[in-house]
Amino acid sequence: MMITANITQESGASLPLDGEVDTRHGPILYLEDVSVSFDGFRALNHLSLYIDDGELRCLIGPNGAGKTTLMDVITGKTRPDTGEVFFGQTIDLLKMDEPAIAQAGICRKFQKPSVFDALTVFENLELALKTDKRTWPTLFSKLNGEQCERIQEVMLLIGLAGLKNQLAGILSHGQKQWLEIGMLLMQEPKVMLVDEPIAGMTHQEVERTAELLLSLQGRHSIVVVEHDMEFVRSIARKVTVLHEGSVLTEGSMDEVQNDPRVIQVYLGG
Amino acid sequence: MNFLKQDKTYASVLMALAAVTLIIPFCNLITSADSPLHFSAYSVSLIGKYLCFALLGLSLDMVWGYAGILVLGQGAFFALGGYAMGMYLMRQIGTRGVYGNPELPDFMVFLNWSELPWYWYGFENFGFAMLMVFLAPGILAFVFGWLAFRSRVTGVYLSIITQALTYALLLAFFRNEMGFGGNNGLTDFKDILGFNIQSEAVRSMMLLLTGSSLIGALLLCRWIVGSKLGRVVTAIRDQESRVRFLGYRVELFKLWVFVFAAMLAGLAGALYVPQVGIINPSEFSPLNSLEIVIWVAVGGRGTLYGAIIGAVLVNYAKTVLTGLMPDAWLFCLGGAFILVTLLLPDGIVGLLHRRIKPNLTLNASGEQPA
Ligand SMILES: Nc1ncnc2c1ncn2[C@@H]1O[C@H](COP(=O)(O)OP(=O)(O)OP(=O)(O)O)[C@@H](O)[C@H]1O
Ligand SMILES: [Mg+2]
Numbered sequence: 001m002m003i004t005a006n007i008t009q010e011s012g013a014s015l016p017l018d019g020e021v022d023t024r025h026g027p028i029l030y031l032e033d034v035s036v037s038f039d040g041f042r043a044l045n046h047l048s049l050y051i052d053d054g055e056l057r058c059l060i061g062p063n064g065a066g067k068t069t070l071m072d073v074i075t076g077k078t079r080p081d082t083g084e085v086f087f088g089q090t091i092d093l094l095k096m097d098e099p100a101i102a103q104a105g106i107c108r109k110f111q112k113p114s115v116f117d118a119l120t121v122f123e124n125l126e127l128a129l130k131t132d133k134r135t136w137p138t139l140f141s142k143l144n145g146e147q148c149e150r151i152q153e154v155m156l157l158i159g160l161a162g163l164k165n166q167l168a169g170i171l172s173h174g175q176k177q178w179l180e181i182g183m184l185l186m187q188e189p190k191v192m193l194v195d196e197p198i199a200g201m202t203h204q205e206v207e208r209t210a211e212l213l214l215s216l217q218g219r220h221s222i223v224v225v226e227h228d229m230e231f232v233r234s235i236a237r238k239v240t241v242l243h244e245g246s247v248l249t250e251g252s253m254d255e256v257q258n259d260p261r262v263i264q265v266y267l268g269g
Numbered sequence: 270m271n272f273l274k275q276d277k278t279y280a281s282v283l284m285a286l287a288a289v290t291l292i293i294p295f296c297n298l299i300t301s302a303d304s305p306l307h308f309s310a311y312s313v314s315l316i317g318k319y320l321c322f323a324l325l326g327l328s329l330d331m332v333w334g335y336a337g338i339l340v341l342g343q344g345a346f347f348a349l350g351g352y353a354m355g356m357y358l359m360r361q362i363g364t365r366g367v368y369g370n371p372e373l374p375d376f377m378v379f380l381n382w383s384e385l386p387w388y389w390y391g392f393e394n395f396g397f398a399m400l401m402v403f404l405a406p407g408i409l410a411f412v413f414g415w416l417a418f419r420s421r422v423t424g425v426y427l428s429i430i431t432q433a434l435t436y437a438l439l440l441a442f443f444r445n446e447m448g449f450g451g452n453n454g455l456t457d458f459k460d461i462l463g464f465n466i467q468s469e470a471v472r473s474m475m476l477l478l479t480g481s482s483l484i485g486a487l488l489l490c491r492w493i494v495g496s497k498l499g500r501v502v503t504a505i506r507d508q509e510s511r512v513r514f515l516g517y518r519v520e521l522f523k524l525w526v527f528v529f530a531a532m533l534a535g536l537a538g539a540l541y542v543p544q545v546g547i548i549n550p551s552e553f554s555p556l557n558s559l560e561i562v563i564w565v566a567v568g569g570r571g572t573l574y575g576a577i578i579g580a581v582l583v584n585y586a587k588t589v590l591t592g593l594m595p596d597a598w599l600f601c602l603g604g605a606f607i608l609v610t611l612l613l614p615d616g617i618v619g620l621l622h623r624r625i626k627p628n629l630t631l632n633a634s635g636e637q638p639a
Contacts (some may be wrong), residue, residue, distance in 0.1 A: 100511075126497065127501060133518070135521050141497040
């Protein structure tokens, strides 16, 4: 099946406006020397990570390595004890809260699929739609033709067009994963953080997810956390291995898989 | 108006409200007092009172049923609206009070006050008083909600501090020095907009006004919960933190609904006071606010009209039972609450729907954009 993601994104090469992401000098996400502790336990330990504009990065590591915590730090859910987190050159994410970070263009799919069960598939996507999210405009909001088309397009893309008016609560686990990916697309983010997207999916669904993620790279910067090595191999350009809260190594899939430290961590862990 | 076709109960409730609102005043207008079609002043005011409570229940359902904020102090906003109306009515008394003071209400003369406190200024003007009916509860809700929601106080903690809020106001309004008539409150009203408040015509007018306000409020609330804001609020109810990651400022959405509901409760209070002829601090009692929660739970939470059905039925039962066995009422109320919580989680409306359409979901937003 061909995936055609018509995700429009203006590629302004000119000077970034005030408050826009400045990626002229490379990375779109900088994490430098970030540490997070929970009751004395170091979930992230002097971690540094750089994600380039438009790159598709895979993040692997054993359970409890700190992958989800890393996403929590980037999206404002968890405040690090030390370290710096920048979006582009100029936007300090540590000064922003969750909605501000989401509106700036860093969006997230959660490890445990979290869609709104009491709303329909269509309504879930509608809530995610990139638009004015203040209270009064939301009250009077009416979808225009273009926005309806866009929701339709995403529903086709995630294979849920036939379930438009179904409550999200009755979807299968895999469908919920897709719906959440759809919600991610609706937000037209610059950076997508995708935590374990294929858990609960059938083999075929996994293949389509891989195709979709590949088709999105370049227009979006994507960070994918996944345990399934076969899946990671099918999409990865560059892989980062986390272990005990810091980066163990980075490189191509072959490089990291042959790295003795990585083998040690996975076999010994 | 699609929802009327989707959910027949809406249409039935609206029709019943319209009938009560129109037929009773109309009958009283064309029949004489001894006609069997004539409603007594007592029953007109009683029905008007039920409709005020229905409006109050509706306001709680917006904030509890849809935004998931269990407010245990909704009665405070009702009382504030009532006091704003009461202050206007007090100023209308003029020289007809016991002391005949043209400026000061009797209780101020009694306290040896020589001039009107500043916060009573303007209440002789009906328009200003009506503005205050909405602003007084609205501003309190705004300040309180801003502090609570911004510091992410939720759940039981929030419920408890709303209860504390209404209790604090109860104590404050009991004090004579507050200038709201102490424990006697405001009463002995003479007229409203120049018409005798006791007259049958005014009573009928008040019923008409209350009924139309309730119908208008129900339609407005239905429009709000069917809007995108309504869906955001439902999403917040079910998964508050997830909504933040979609870029919505959760605290502002909660604040919006909280303030809106407080203003609606204020309106209910303002309509209530002329019909019962008194407003006193007991309206702030925490027990009153708990009763509102029971109305909504009994009727069916998160359906809007359920709150109306619940408020009317519970208060009707209260009228009947307190007449029969005054001491038993609180036990009946508590018992009803326990029974509903255990056996009818979706209230009476849930029971009706289960019998009519077994697969109807709580998510009543039937119509789809596009
Ligand atoms: N809120 C929290 N309070 C206490 N400990 C936490 C909290 N969040 C995470 N941790 C701990 O931090 C460590 C890192 O957790 P994290 O969820 O980031 O791991 P992960 O790499 O995503 O693992 P998995 O592959 O199982 O999802 C774990 O040991 C976890 O128990
Ligand atoms: Mg994780």
